[in-house]
Amino acid sequence: MLIVEGYIYNLEKVIKYRKYWCCHLKGTMKCKGTAITKSVNNEDVSVKSTAHDHASDATDVEKYQASEKLTDLASMYRSTPALLVDDDVASTSLESTVALPTRRSMLQKVKRVRHLQFVNNSTSNVALDMVSVGDYALTQSKFVQERKVDIHTNLHVLVFTTEENLKDLCNSDIWLMDGVFLTKGRLCRQLYSIHALVSYAGNTKCLPLMYLSYEQEDI
Numbered sequence: 001m002l003i004v005e006g007y008i009y010n011l012e013k014v015i016k017y018r019k020y021w022c023c024h025l026k027g028t029m030k031c032k033g034t035a036i037t038k039s040v041n042n043e044d045v046s047v048k049s050t051a052h053d054h055a056s057d058a059t060d061v062e063k064y065q066a067s068e069k070l071t072d073l074a075s076m077y078r079s080t081p082a083l084l085v086d087d088d089v090a091s092t093s094l095e096s097t098v099a100l101p102t103r104r105s106m107l108q109k110v111k112r113v114r115h116l117q118f119v120n121n122s123t124s125n126v127a128l129d130m131v132s133v134g135d136y137a138l139t140q141s142k143f144v145q146e147r148k149v150d151i152h153t154n155l156h157v158l159v160f161t162t163e164e165n166l167k168d169l170c171n172s173d174i175w176l177m178d179g180v181f182l183t184k185g186r187l188c189r190q191l192y193s194i195h196a197l198v199s200y201a202g203n204t205k206c207l208p209l210m211y212l213s214y215e216q217e218d219i
Helices: 058-076 082-088 103-120 163-171
Strands: 002-004 009-014 018-023 036-041 043-049 145-148 157-160 173-181 190-200 203-214
Touching: 002 036, 002 043, 002 058, 009 036, 009 058, 058 082, 058 103, 082 103, 157 163, 163 190, 163 203, 173 203
Parallel strands: none
Antiparallel strands: 002 009, 009 018, 018 036, 036 043, 145 157, 157 203, 173 190, 190 203
């Protein structure tokens, strides 16, 4: 979005180092107002503009600025949606407050922004090199981490285990599968575990030896 002399523009296209903008009322009022800018020190500097078919509206500009501010607040702070909306409204002039969306719409906007932020931070959108997150088990054995494709669902699966655990799985005649458990963390959406009987010092216990992390829900 671009604001010049009280007029609001939407980005229409970019050609080389120039951006071409059109009035945000082009669709509703058929306004023919346009602007061309070029980037100077990472800022858009106006090069040329054409006249609009309507007068500028300071209230409309402040409404758009309040909308952009609410988006930034929702992305940067973890306060409750109600507190963010109150802060946004409080910083808006009384004349422009009446032009703002309903409180319910603003609360929903905060939730949408945060949901999109969560999706972008999910496992499917981050690098799979998670060695720095936790590459060693409690026994100081290095994790075996691989990315596989489930032949039944065609979805990617992250496999976590150790060399010792693989040996115990091979030596066990009984495997027990547990899951799938729905999770809400960033590293996975669903978790599946494989257990086996492990004997040590005359004692036999059923232990989880492998974890499969699904990147998507509804497996």
